[in-house]
Amino acid sequence: xxxxxxxxxxxxxxxxxxxxxxxxxxxxxxxxxxxxxxxxxxxxxxxxxxxxxxxxxxxxxxxxxxxxxxxxxxxxxxxxxxxxxxxxxxxxxxxxxxxxxxxxxxxxxxxxxxxxxxxxxxxxxxxxxxxxxxxxxxxxxxxxxxxxxxxxxxxxxxxxxxxxxxxxxxxxxxxxxxxxxxxxxxxxxxxxxxxxxxxxxxxxxxxxxxxxxxxxxxxxxxxxxxxxxxxxxxxxxxxxxxxxxx
Numbered sequence: 001x002x003x004x005x006x007x008x009x010x011x012x013x014x015x016x017x018x019x020x021x022x023x024x025x026x027x028x029x030x031x032x033x034x035x036x037x038x039x040x041x042x043x044x045x046x047x048x049x050x051x052x053x054x055x056x057x058x059x060x061x062x063x064x065x066x067x068x069x070x071x072x073x074x075x076x077x078x079x080x081x082x083x084x085x086x087x088x089x090x091x092x093x094x095x096x097x098x099x100x101x102x103x104x105x106x107x108x109x110x111x112x113x114x115x116x117x118x119x120x121x122x123x124x125x126x127x128x129x130x131x132x133x134x135x136x137x138x139x140x141x142x143x144x145x146x147x148x149x150x151x152x153x154x155x156x157x158x159x160x161x162x163x164x165x166x167x168x169x170x171x172x173x174x175x176x177x178x179x180x181x182x183x184x185x186x187x188x189x190x191x192x193x194x195x196x197x198x199x200x201x202x203x204x205x206x207x208x209x210x211x212x213x214x215x216x217x218x219x220x221x222x223x224x225x226x227x228x229x230x231x232x233x234x235x236x237x238x239x240x241x242x243x244x245x246x
Contacts, residue, residue, distance in 0.1 A: 002050055003062040003069075006030075006040040026086050030063065030072060032093035040065055040091075047086060051077070055141050058104050060094055073100060073139070094136040101170060103129040106178060107142045116152035120184040123147070126177045130158065131170045138164050145179060155180040 009027060011017055017027055025041040040063075050056055056074060063072045072091035080087050092100065106128055111117055130143060143161050156178045158169055169176075 001060060001062055001071075002053070003064060004042055004046060004050065006042045006063050006065045008066055009039045009041045011039075021087060026089055028089040028091060030065070030070075030091045030093060033095040033098070035093065038065065042089070044086060047089065051086070055105055058102055058139065059141055060139060063091055070094075071136075073102070094139075096137055098136045099133055100136055100139065101131060101133050102139060103131050104134075104140055105129050105142050106145060108145045108147055108179070110146055110148040114147040114150045114181065116150055116154065116181040117147065119152065121152040121181045122184060124180045124182045126179055130178070132163070132167050133170055134164070134167045138166060140164050140167060143178075147181075150181055152181050152183050 006028070007025075009020060011020065011027075020027055020041050021044075024044055026044045026047055028040050028042055030038040030040055050061070053059070057077075058073075060071050060073055062069050071094040073094055074089060075092045076090040077086050078088040079085065094100070106125075108123065108125075111123070114121070114123075117123060132140075134140070140163070143163075145156050145161065157175045158171075158178060159175045161178065163169075
């Protein structure tokens with residue numbers, strides 16, 4: 001179990017909260033149980049290292065406040081919208097004999113041993129977390145789904161997951177699905193119809209024939225000029241020079 005040092009804070013204004021954050025600490029609150037709420041602050045460096053651990057929000061930690069230790073559960077963390085740094089954290093006291101409602105992450109194991117996945121099947125995850133009501137002294141860190149021997153078409157429901165003693169889902173009255181192993185989805189490109197293909201070839205052939213039959217622009221101009229010159233020459237030959245007339 002991880003341990004986190006905390007200091008009591010007595011700030012009353014937003015300006016004092018900014019000073020706490022500038023000093024490298026994160027304001028927080030400890031609540032729950034018979035004791036009154038307690039305002040605290042924790043080191044941002046230590047807090048971020050704990051947050052990097054898997055399933056941080058579902059693990060009980062020891063919070064040491066001015067030398068006094070108590071078990072708490074991190075319940076909510078607020079982040080700065082620009083820097084994404086933690087700016088506030090809530091801790092719930094874990095009191096023996098009480099119950100807490102918490103979201104527990106689902107972990108899938110033995111993917112490589114699933115015949116369905118080996119044949120191209122797809123693991124369709126419906127719920128990555130399940131909300132459970134747990135005794136404070138018996139909170140699971142994760143729910144295990146074993147894929148060993150699972151084939152296509154198999155579905156995992158909440159009833160197929162072994163829960164710790166006295167741990168129950170908050171959704172009651174139905175056996176809801178956690179995940180399924182579905183058949184692979186293959187999208188084939190439709191083939192081009194044979195008639196359309198032949199029609200396209202015919203159009204291309206006629207176009208080529210038209211281009212071949214059409215005279216080139218340069219030849220048209222040259223031929224037209226030569227024909228005009230010949231016609232002009234014939235007309236000139238039919239006329240006699242003025243000097244020959246008498």
